[in-house]
Amino acid sequence: MLQQISITDFTNSAGKVQNIDVCFQLFGRKLGEAPVILVNHALTGNAQVCGSGGWWSDIVGHGASIDTDHYSILCINIPGNGILKNDEENFHHYKEFTLKDIARIQLSVLEHLNITELFAIIGASIGGALAWQLAALKPDLALHVIPIATDLKSTDWLLANCKIQDRILNNSENPLEDARMHAMTFYRTPQSLSSKFRNEKDETTNSFKVENWLEHHGSKLRSRFSLSSYKLMNHLLTTINISNDSKSAIEVAAQVKGHIHMITIDTDLFFLAEENWNTYVELSLFKNNVSIHEIKSIHGHDAFLIETDQVAKFIEPIFQQKNYTNENNKSRSVWAG
Missing domain, CATH: 3.40.50.1820 (Alpha/Beta hydrolase fold, catalytic domain)
Structure with missing residues (x-):
């Protein structure tokens, strides 16, 4: 509870x-x-x-x-x-x-x-x-x-990624979805995505499965997270010390x-x-x-x-x-x- x-x-x-x-x-x-x-x-x-x-x-x-x-x-x-x-x-x-x-x-x-x-x-x-x-x-x-x-x-690497996230969150027309899709690319690895999707397309949409996966995660986050919350959490990452x-x-x-x-x-x-x-x-x-x-x-x-x-x-x-x-x-x- x-x-x-x-x-x-x-x-x-x-x-x-x-x-x-x-x-x-x-x-x-x-x-x-x-x-x-x-x-x-x-x-x-x-x-x-x-x-x-x-x-x-x-x-x-x-x-x-x-x-x-x-x-x-x-x-x-x-x-x-x-x-x-x-x-x-x-x-x-x-x-x-x-x-x-x-x-x-x-x-x-x-x-x-x-x-x-x-x-x-x-x-x-x-x-x-x-x-x-x-x-x-x-x-x-x-x-x-x-x-x-x-x-x-x-680290400098973390700060760099968070800076890009912050720019997306403050400038994109679809900030939550776009920031989340960008984040998923460094939460996983090229090998992980290759293993999961094998460069295959979705027969229904004729788009690559990896693209659908990214859009799914973007939409899922938008449905349960607010823009101000994502901005805060991304900012907090930059203050780890x-x-x-x-x-x-x-x-x-x-x-x-x-x-x-x-x-x-x-x-x-x-x-x-x-x-x-x-x-x-x-x-x-x-x-x-x-x-x-x-x-x-x-x-x-x-x-x-x-x-x-x-x-x-x-x-x-x-x-x-x-x-x-x-x-x-x-x-x-x-x-x-």
């Missing part, structure tokens, strides 16, 4: 003060009965992480890698992603906000729910970047931080207390695997409890949604603990009370 709270007098990075309405969903065990896992959604996702229509139900659910029988699962809608009708009004000046602001809002939600510690934070794409940012702001927040198909900074005035991103990441489990994708054209491996190597010089796994796939960035068997194999060892009945169990400290 979708729940809502209001964060009053929130000051964003531009200094503007306003009330922010936030929606979230809880799945699995009741708060206070089990360790809590925060799952962050990707750019066009939402808090419906599992169950009917859940975007990651292969990973989160009854008997899944993140088992709702053994954990309390929290998923928070990134404010401004279009779930609430007043999002467009609140986030019209979308460039006033940064991903750090969103992380601060999420911390306020955790405080409202009396959650002081988490068993894990997990997310992919911008949701993974948000996991990095939460851990940077509160280094002792989670025992496990699991950023998937993402980075702790916006956990560094601060005195420390580099690596130095900040080194202060995170929990184990960082990075998961990259070998063919990701959005958040490059090479960048993730470089981060791992640099961070390993300062932090012992950091690891990295690599998804092997022809499907590029979207592999975190497609190659769920590989994702499950990497994360299942983290979530094996099943005994939560003992009040003296050390994991009791990461329950919500």
Whole structure:
């Protein structure tokens, strides 16, 4: 069930003060009965992480890698992603906000729910970047931080693609459809599209199947997403950076207390695997409890949604603990009370 709270007098990075309405969903065990896992959604996702229509139900659910029988699962809608009708009004000046602001809002939600510690934070794409940012702001927040198909900074390549997206969103006659079609070309790979469509045409329309696929994704997004929401989410990608005035991103990441489990994708054209491996190597010089796994796939960035068997194999060892009945169990400290 979708729940809502209001964060009053929130000051964003531009200094503007306003009330922010936030929606979230809880799945699995009741708060206070089990360790809590925060799952962050990707750019066009939402808090419906599992169950009917859940975007990651292969990973989160009854008997899944993140088992709702053994954990309390929290998923928070990134404010401004279009779930609430007043999002467009609140986030019209979308460039006033940064991903750090969103992380601060999420911390306020955790405080409202009396959650002081988490068993894990997990997310992919911008949701993974948000996991990095939460851990940077509160280094002792989670025992496990699991950023998937993402980075702790916006690279020049990411900034370039987001700039093109922004130009499309502000200048096209069909901004949502056109921006989404452009985005799909770097969410996948040439090999992925060749494997799926084989240069074939649709006999009914006499157009290439890949063209129909792009148009389908454009129309689908337009039917459920607002223009202001897409502008905000695209802008937030450009603000990924956990560094601060005195420390580099690596130095900040080194202060995170929990184990960082990075998961990259070998063919990701959005958040490059090479960048993730470089981060791992640099961070390993300062932090012992950091690891990295690599998804092997022809499907590029979207592999975190497609190659769920590989994702499950990497994360299942983290979530094996099943005994939560003992009040003296050390994991009791990461329950919500």
